């Protein structure tokens with residue numbers, strides 16, 4: 001499955017054989033580039049960035065690395081190889097051939113699913129567009145831009161599906177995806193978390209660690225879809241997503257490393273002293289974690305959802321690693337535990353598993369986030385520092401679902417509005433915290449140099465040295 005780069009739009013879907021579709025996408029392409037130039041990474045059009053580009057969708061060796069000016073990046077359409085005779089493997093259509101065309105009765109639902117996923121891709125590019133100006137190193141700047149160009153490609157992936165399978169409606173949705181703007185009062189992006197600001201690198205690392213991980217789980221669930229083109233598209237997107245998660249997890253880990261080194265060297269855990277020495281104290285990192293975790297948790301939607309049930313029953317969206325699960329893949333009689341709040345007491349009740357699929361996917365994500373936190377905690381542990389990062393309770397700082405109307409402490413105690421008002425500044429980043437983090441942000445753009453608040457990575461990208469010139473300025 002190699003990719004044809006001689007075409008105006010690189011692809012492995014034999015675009016040339018469908019002239020109407022090719023023309024429609026070639027028409028969308030300049031609008032996309034206009035969007036990139038307006039809303040993509042700020043003041044970078046001439047910088048040459050050491051980027052990977054997909055040359056094949058083969059699991060081994062699909063990436064080619066070279067210095068590229070970002071507007072010249074070859075965005076294209078890449079689907080994972082088609083499995084012969086793939087069957088739908090869950091829901092009421094289980095055992096039937098996977099759909100190569102959209103079934104009429106699911107047309108509007110599938111379109112909505114694709115648009116909602118697609119909208120997050122340009123949104124994150126918009127959220128991150130100023131970060132290049134304050135990068136802590138060329139290595140980090142390169143990673144940011146790698147994430148950005150691939151989110152741009154993920155938009156291409158979704159727009160391809162819209163154009164190829166949803167006719168005029170799909171083309172209109174493709175245009176609208178370039179018209180919404182993250183954080184815009186009149187024309188915001190669809191999901192709340194994608195309208196938040198990503199004002200500094202700590203937020204960026206938390207976002208890629210936690211919110212891109214939501215992307216991973218959503219894509220994994222859609223990679224199970226009975227609509228085969230969607231499944232294949234998401235499968236390939238997942239391979240790119242892994243690097244985004246790495247950028248976030250390793251970014252925070254390097255911040256923890258640096259802070260812990262300063263703590264050991266100066267024998268202090270006093271946040272004020274640490275801040276004065278230009279590193280982010282661990283309790284502040286914990287607050288950022290609390291914020292991004294809770295805001296992203298809302299993206300999974302309400303615990304009990306009839307929409308989620310019908311997406312599953314209809315074969316549109318599966319569970320995480322559906323094929324590896326050893327049950328009937330229909331969930332006719334299965335149950336799943338969800339939390340419930342009675343008065344100020346939180347307990348668990350069992351509900352039909354079909355209705356709890358949002359909660360199940362959230363739980364899968366929570367486990368994965370926890371894995372990353374455990375790896376972070378090895379850093380202070382190794383340096384003999386007692387501090388450990390913890391995830392707040394699932395109901396902490398939620399806006400959606402059963403906890404949406406309540407206030408919970410990070411430990412999961414239901415508290416009054418007054419107590420929340422009094423204490424939330426200890427749990428979530430305050431204006432002062434944000435201003436402090438912002439004050440550390442200054443551009444470090446000399447090969448091999450790193451900002452004071454972050455440790456260098458253990459190794460470079462694609463076996464290049466850490467002091468490699470990952471971005472060249474002209």
Ligand SMILES: [Fe+2]
Pocket residue numbers: 121150151154215241
């Ligand atoms: Fe993405």
Ligand SMILES: [Fe+2]
Pocket residue numbers: 151212215241244
């Ligand atoms: Fe991503």
